[in-house]
Amino acid sequence: MDAIKVHKHYEDYAKKYLNIPNVNFEGLDPLVINEMLEALIYAYKKYPELRNVFCSIGNFEDLKAHFSLAENYYEEMVTESESDMFIIWSLLNRKTHNNFIGLSYSKNLVGKTLKEVDEVTCNDAKRGLHPQSCTTFKSSVYHEIGHIFDFILRLRKDPNFLKIIHEKYPYESMYTEFSRYSITLEEFIAEVFAEYMMNPNSDEFVNKVGKYIDRKYEILKGMGIFNINEIYWRHIRRAEFESTYARSK
Numbered sequence: 001m002d003a004i005k006v007h008k009h010y011e012d013y014a015k016k017y018l019n020i021p022n023v024n025f026e027g028l029d030p031l032v033i034n035e036m037l038e039a040l041i042y043a044y045k046k047y048p049e050l051r052n053v054f055c056s057i058g059n060f061e062d063l064k065a066h067f068s069l070a071e072n073y074y075e076e077m078v079t080e081s082e083s084d085m086f087i088i089w090s091l092l093n094r095k096t097h098n099n100f101i102g103l104s105y106s107k108n109l110v111g112k113t114l115k116e117v118d119e120v121t122c123n124d125a126k127r128g129l130h131p132q133s134c135t136t137f138k139s140s141v142y143h144e145i146g147h148i149f150d151f152i153l154r155l156r157k158d159p160n161f162l163k164i165i166h167e168k169y170p171y172e173s174m175y176t177e178f179s180r181y182s183i184t185l186e187e188f189i190a191e192v193f194a195e196y197m198m199n200p201n202s203d204e205f206v207n208k209v210g211k212y213i214d215r216k217y218e219i220l221k222g223m224g225i226f227n228i229n230e231i232y233w234r235h236i237r238r239a240e241f242e243s244t245y246a247r248s249k
């Protein structure tokens, strides 16, 4: 199969089986795409509600295009990250709902082989930038899913969740002891979650945090809070209808 067909094959797979409406893997090594999809498949198996979350996967420009389609909905704009190989667009309209979550790969990932990409992550983990089991590219996908759970399950505002964290790390300044990337509570939560996904037999603290997230997920699933791509599509369809209607008048 030539490269274009391979990309199309993966894009179709993500649309059909992962329920992601907009997918673009342009410029990525097929093995990198495969790793990304494997990480998502594993996460979807553990947390099936994720299939209602993602509106898009693509590069920054691509996501920006989908994002601007529903522009009047959004209040926050995220800029492309240089350091992250992967960023998440989790945009929140504070008045209404969470309504657009997309997974984006940065320019750093384009044209790199999986081996090169894994090597970067592995070296970062070795110098303490990431927790001990986050040694491959897959961990960056889980890190982003950690942000999604923080966001949707409102972990950072949850006193019981924060109690578990502060029993082990009483001060915010101590988060970087877990991983040097954990410079804020948000990043810390994403890092602990990535470690939990990479190594279910990680230490007691990671397990406690992971199990808490699992329990909260179980309690809140099925209540519609994960239905983000549906809200996104409803908005897009309404915007299309309105523009057609305006033209026909």
Ligand SMILES: [Zn+2]
Pocket (backbone or CB within 6 Å): 143, 147, 186, 187, 190
């Ligand atoms: Zn992050």
